[in-house]
Amino acid sequence: MATSPENEALQLLRSFLDALPDPALVVDRSRHLTALNRAAEEILSGPAALNRDLALSIRHPEVLGAVSSVLAGGPPQALTASFPLPVQREFEVHAASLPGGEITALLTLHDISAARATDRMRTDFVANVSHELRSPLSALLGFIETLQGAAADDVEARKKFLLTMEGEAKRMARLIDDLLSLSKVEAEEHVRPGGELELDKLLESVVSTLRPRGDEAGLRIELKVGDGNFTVKGDRDELEEVFHNLVDNGIKYGRGGEAVIVDLSHVDRIPDVGTPGIRASVRDHGEGIGSDHLPRLTERFYRIDKGRSRDLGGTGLGLAIVKHIVNRHRGRLVIESRAGEGSTFHVYLPQIPD
Ligand SMILES: Nc1ncnc2c1ncn2[C@@H]1O[C@H](COP(=O)(O)OP(=O)(O)OP(=O)(O)O)[C@@H](O)[C@H]1O
Ligand SMILES: [Mg+2]
The missing domain is CATH 3.30.565.10 (Histidine kinase-like ATPase, C-terminal domain)
Structure with missing residues (x-):
């Protein structure tokens, strides 16, 4: 069977898309899915519905809205969207129009889950450090208050409290030593x-x-x-x-x-x-x-x-x-x-x- 120039162009487009590491999809002017690469197939909830409305392959109202807006002649669109498959992942999605021919919009997705996870880890880390330092510090402040007030003249209680305070202060010192150790090895990890x-x-x-x-x-x-x-x-x-x-x-x-x-x-x-x-x-x-x-x-x-x-x-x-x-x-x-x-x-x- 002879291949038409149109089929050849489509084949070329598919192999071109397959060479891209990120998911990419192209649609025609009626928003029908014309081609997609393997990376894109992996994030769809089912098999790709080629030559059908994109909504059958991607059930994401905001992404579909961005594609429609581009097809209607609007400027390129960028948004973040999460896709549930194979595991929940977050993508930066770009939709842009392509001039001429039947293929009229290109949708590309870039996985930003790792960057987001790093951001979350950083904020969690600060929250954790603050919390871990705050608990021995609160204990120390509590004992200082007691020693200044109720237990000021009680020799036995003072001895006992000072011992506990020493333990709490040592815990804070250990935590700081460990944090310094961690940041030192992290900084040197590539050497x-x-x-x-x-x-x-x-x-x-x-x-x-x-x-x-x-x-x-x-x-x-x-x-x-x-x-x-x-x-x-x-x-x-x-x-x-x-x-x-x-x-x-x-x-x-x-x-x-x-x-x-x-x-x-x-x-x-x-x-x-x-x-x-x-x-x-x-x-x-x-x-x-x-x-x-x-x-x-x-x-x-x-x-x-x-x-x-x-x-x-x-x-x-x-x-x-x-x-x-x-x-x-x-x-x-x-x-x-x-x-x-x-x-x-x-x-x-x-x-x-x-
Ligand atoms: N050999 C082990 N058997 C069972 N659980 C373990 C063992 N080693 C570590 N864990 C678990 O893993 C956790 C983390 O260990 P890690 O050495 O990072 O912290 P830690 O021993 O609690 O404190 P640190 O080592 O900073 O003094 C521990 O709190 C414990 O719950
Ligand atoms: Mg340990």
Whole structure:
């Protein structure tokens, strides 16, 4: 069958649209859908109704209104609209007229969900920081007031209150230290650390520092080091912070009488990366983490049980810091856990080639 020049033009237009990364659709002057690319097909709620009114493919009154306005000779239109498929996404939508021929309007969509999510994260972060700082501060102000008034001459009460105040002030200081740590690693994330260190030695030091804390909680901390060389490229202080937090979490959220096991070995493939590496895993036998919490665990201030973490002196920033440091080292953090059975935090780091 011979193809008409019109069909050829349409084919050309479709392949042109397919080469665009963003969803794009063209309509004729009666708003019938003439062509669309694959990216556009993905966001429609059903199959594209070609040569039918655009309203059958896109059920979004404002977007349809913008297209109609352009077709009626109006200026180019821009608006934001959210589309529910395959997951809720927000788009910046542009409608513009095309001069001549049957194809008379072009609709392009640009996904702005990631930028919006970043904006939301930023505002949430400020709100969270303010809230986290405000609670110890309110407690401190309350105690100061009591010490100035009712408890001014009560020696015993003063001693007790000062101790609590010290705890609250230390919590604020810890929060500020963690925030500074987080912003430092975030700022340096794109620069790979230059130093070299022996990970087995570093883990030995972290484990011996935390052993007394384990003893207090009735937990053994075991370090198992496999064969071979565990030299990695890395920043000593940062990696120390990673394993300090993971073992500390193991002690805090592990189960008394059981062990927290730190395991160091070589792997042939780092998940997602595919190259050989070193894996340091921290395993506990605590309550574990439900699958609904797992994906959010490394978010700043995300805590499964806020009250419990706070009572244990936590800020909820530990794992966020861990994640950024591991990223900076071009490594991977993989969390495996099942509620009731304990958790394992695997840190994969690239191996220095022989
Ligand atoms: N090994 C674990 N087992 C069970 N839950 C855990 C474990 N490690 C972390 N979590 C959960 O993840 C949350 C976040 O951990 P993260 O280390 O970021 O904060 P934190 O330990 O509460 O405070 P911080 O580390 O800042 O002192 C914890 O509050 C806890 O709910
Ligand atoms: Mg922690």
